[in-house]
Amino acid sequence: MPVGTVASVKGVSQDILEDLGAQIILGNTYHLYLRPGVKTVRKMGGLHRFMSWPRAILTDSGGFQVFSLNELRKVTEEGVTFRSHLDGSAHFFSPESAMAAQIGLGADIIMAFDECTEYPADRERVRASMEMTLRWAERSKQYFEEHKHEVPWNPLPAASALPDDDGERTECRQLRTGYCQALFGIVQGGMDRGLRRESAERTIEIGFPGYAIGGLSVGEPRELTREIVESTLEHLPKDKPRYLMGVGTPEEIVEYASLGIDMMDCVLPTRAARHGLLFTSQGRISIKQARYAQDPAPLDPNCGCRVCQRYSRAYLRHLYASNEMLAQVLNTVHNLSFYLDTMRRVRHAISLGEETRFLSGVWSRPKPQASNDAG
Amino acid sequence: MPVGTVASVKGVSQDILEDLGAQIILGNTYHLYLRPGVKTVRKMGGLHRFMSWPRAILTDSGGFQVFSLNELRKVTEEGVTFRSHLDGSAHFFSPESAMAAQIGLGADIIMAFDECTEYPADRERVRASMEMTLRWAERSKQYFEEHKHEVPWNPLPAASALPDDDGERTECRQLRTGYCQALFGIVQGGMDRGLRRESAERTIEIGFPGYAIGGLSVGEPRELTREIVESTLEHLPKDKPRYLMGVGTPEEIVEYASLGIDMMDCVLPTRAARHGLLFTSQGRISIKQARYAQDPAPLDPNCGCRVCQRYSRAYLRHLYASNEMLAQVLNTVHNLSFYLDTMRRVRHAISLGEETRFLSGVWSRPKPQASNDAG
Numbered sequence: 032m033p034v035g036t037v038a039s040v041k042g043v044s045q046d047i048l049e050d051l052g053a054q055i056i057l058g059n060t061y062h063l064y065l066r067p068g069v070k071t072v073r074k075m076g077g078l079h080r081f082m083s084w085p086r087a088i089l090t091d092s093g094g095f096q097v098f099s100l101n102e103l104r105k106v107t108e109e110g111v112t113f114r115s116h117l118d119g120s121a122h123f124f125s126p127e128s129a130m131a132a133q134i135g136l137g138a139d140i141i142m143a144f145d146e147c148t149e150y151p152a153d154r155e156r157v158r159a160s161m162e163m164t165l166r167w168a169e170r171s172k173q174y175f176e177e178h179k180h181e182v183p184w185n186p187l188p189a190a191s192a193l194p195d196d197d198g199e200r201t202e203c204r205q206l207r208t209g210y211c212q213a214l215f216g217i218v219q220g221g222m223d224r225g226l227r228r229e230s231a232e233r234t235i236e237i238g239f240p241g242y243a244i245g246g247l248s249v250g251e252p253r254e255l256t257r258e259i260v261e262s263t264l265e266h267l268p269k270d271k272p273r274y275l276m277g278v279g280t281p282e283e284i285v286e287y288a289s290l291g292i293d294m295m296d297c298v299l300p301t302r303a304a305r306h307g308l309l310f311t312s313q314g315r316i317s318i319k320q321a322r323y324a325q326d327p328a329p330l331d332p333n334c335g336c337r338v339c340q341r342y343s344r345a346y347l348r349h350l351y352a353s354n355e356m357l358a359q360v361l362n363t364v365h366n367l368s369f370y371l372d373t374m375r376r377v378r379h380a381i382s383l384g385e386e387t388r389f390l391s392g393v394w395s396r397p398k399p400q401a402s403n404d405a406g
Numbered sequence: 407m408p409v410g411t412v413a414s415v416k417g418v419s420q421d422i423l424e425d426l427g428a429q430i431i432l433g434n435t436y437h438l439y440l441r442p443g444v445k446t447v448r449k450m451g452g453l454h455r456f457m458s459w460p461r462a463i464l465t466d467s468g469g470f471q472v473f474s475l476n477e478l479r480k481v482t483e484e485g486v487t488f489r490s491h492l493d494g495s496a497h498f499f500s501p502e503s504a505m506a507a508q509i510g511l512g513a514d515i516i517m518a519f520d521e522c523t524e525y526p527a528d529r530e531r532v533r534a535s536m537e538m539t540l541r542w543a544e545r546s547k548q549y550f551e552e553h554k555h556e557v558p559w560n561p562l563p564a565a566s567a568l569p570d571d572d573g574e575r576t577e578c579r580q581l582r583t584g585y586c587q588a589l590f591g592i593v594q595g596g597m598d599r600g601l602r603r604e605s606a607e608r609t610i611e612i613g614f615p616g617y618a619i620g621g622l623s624v625g626e627p628r629e630l631t632r633e634i635v636e637s638t639l640e641h642l643p644k645d646k647p648r649y650l651m652g653v654g655t656p657e658e659i660v661e662y663a664s665l666g667i668d669m670m671d672c673v674l675p676t677r678a679a680r681h682g683l684l685f686t687s688q689g690r691i692s693i694k695q696a697r698y699a700q701d702p703a704p705l706d707p708n709c710g711c712r713v714c715q716r717y718s719r720a721y722l723r724h725l726y727a728s729n730e731m732l733a734q735v736l737n738t739v740h741n742l743s744f745y746l747d748t749m750r751r752v753r754h755a756i757s758l759g760e761e762t763r764f765l766s767g768v769w770s771r772p773k774p775q776a777s778n779d780a781g
Contacts, residue, residue: 038721067728075721081724324442337421343450349412355412355416
């Protein structure tokens with residue numbers, strides 16, 4: 032999922048995102064809550080209409096970003112008090128208010144309010160944090176169930192006015208074609224396999240249409256991330272979307288997909304692009320380097336994106352060196368194209384089936400001693 | 407002509423410029439000479455190939471921008487010594503080196519090296535400056551005639567190797583389909599009608615395939631600009647392009663076109679867009695204003711551009727207020743669309759002919775006491 036923090040994937044217009052084949056983008060509740068504000072987005076008909084994006088949107092719960100405001104927040108059982116990074120004003124997020132915000136924004140998939148446990152943390156701290164996230168998950172679900180009809184794009188009357196035997200009322204069978212959003216739960220538990228298992232099982236008990244793995248990519252070694260992802264996945268239902276939050280490099284998203292992850296989001300392709308770091312089929316390119324100043328080749332000869340089809344490395348290097356806005360625009364378009372192409376190849380490999388997927392070249396055959404968990 | 411200073415119309419990719427119907431864009435020789443440098447552009451096959459722009463390009467002579475570097479330049483009969491605004495390095499532009507640079511860049515239309523006379527200036531100073539511009543025009547033409555075969559995209563052998571009776575050799579009948587660029591002369595003469603006439607007549611004597619009016623929009627009152635444009639046009643041939651440099655607002659470009667101007671360039675649509683000032687059929691809009699925060703209407707209900715067709719004022723206001731890159735991109739696309747639409751309406755009005763053009767609504771009928779110079 033490309034990240035569109037404040038209802039815009041930085042520098043890329045929505046028609047180009049459509050051309051790139053993006054099926055879903057992510058918005059950040061914390062940022063949108065501060066600016067333009069939930070009230071404005073609700074009044075404009077929800078995020079889809081506000082930003083003119085007819086495809087799917089997922090919003091995070093605001094939790095992760097509030098927890099990133101180290102100096103500016105205070106956590107209690109009730110919720111989190113924090114100060115805006117924009118103007119220092121005081122705000123409060125609870126599971127209930129985070130749900131209210133996300134219902135008001137009206138994304139297709141919204142996330143339970145969780146605490147992203149810091150790393151490193153001792154077992155007691157991780158357990159306490161996990162327990163609070165579980166209580167917050169229950170509160171998130173309860174508030175959501177009571178208020179899910181309040182989405183801005185809801186063409187139907189309030190739930191209480193519906194007949195009781197309307198089976199669809201409490202089911203989110205179809206995104207945005209019905210009248211409610213899908214609320215996903217988030218598994219925490221730090222780097223402890225036991226706590227991860229417990230978090231997964233008790234989150235499943237609460238019951239959600241999809242599950243995310245949170246609290247990773249917070250500074251731990253890469254190998255540990257993989258180990259926790261792999262062990263947590265064993266305890267998540269295979270018939271529901273499994274979402275790994277905040278990863279990763281192109282190699283990582285292929286690897287996590289091979290483990291069974293269905294959804295990922297990361298600022299890497301867009302943020303790296305703005306700093307001139309480009310992902311290609313031949314490896315990473317730092318386009319600012321003088322070696323590209325007179326290079327007539329496309330950025331990636333194997334890429335079909337509108338940037339690689341039209342411009343040379345020399346031109347892209349010139350734009351970047353000259354601090355031209357178009358550098359950031361074109362670099363972002365290419366990196367998104369590369370990521371979305373990567374996921375298309377992953378889906379193709381999956382569609383080939385267990386026996387033949389390695390033929391696609393996306394995944395290498397597992398080494399004999401490694402377990403093959405590709406699911 | 408949209409301005410693409412360093413081979414990019416800021417924030418707008420070339421395919422969108424094509425969609426907007428831009429037939430020609432302007433590049434600034436001073437900036438391109440400094441970065442990426444003429445040598446690089448030449449090696450990449452010229453500006454068209456370097457920036458992947460198959461339509462027409464005009465480069466200025468560098469004179470105007472060098473003259474804008476008040477503190478950093480020194481003018482002699484030979485040329486101008488100046489310091490780069492980027493790194494303070496010393497450089498020298500003469501009529502010959504400015505031609506060499508523009509031939510190396512390989513635009514379709516290039517400009518003679520002139521001195522843009524400051525305003526205000528006394529008659530003696532204006533005459534001396536005009537005389538130097540005339541001497542520089544001769545030197546520009548002479549250098550161009552001797553070197554015009556050196557364009558980077560020239561598929562033909564050097565002029566000396568061509569048969570003498572090749573009538574096309576010294577004629578620039580077809581832009582970029584032949585082998586030479588079109589070098590335009592520039593009329594100076596300050597705000598003095600007599601000197602403007604003399605400058606025009608003596609520039610025509612030197613002989614160019616097109617003529618520009620320079621040295622205006624340098625701080626003089628708007629009415630004076632119009633008066634000098636009108637009086638200068640009387641002395642320029644109607645069968646050759648007449649180019650007014652550095653104007654103007656949408657109202658002004660309509661007015662100057664009605665006087666007989668064929669070409670104009672201005673940073674106003676693109677620069678104003680980046681500052682949130684948008685031109686619409688209903689007047690100017692400063693999109694940063696809070697009044698647009700929940701306005702669901704398109705920027706301009708009469709505009710068919712991709713911005714007005716897809717986004718609301720509320721969204722554009724949000725992007726601008728959030729300092730999102732997409733604000734500058736979308737605002738620029740709209741303003742360029744508005745300008746190019748304006749010129750399309752002007753061309754349509756002209757095609758209607760002398761008697762009926764006022765029916766188009768682009769031009770109002772002249773007041774009885776005003777002279778009608780529309781040509």
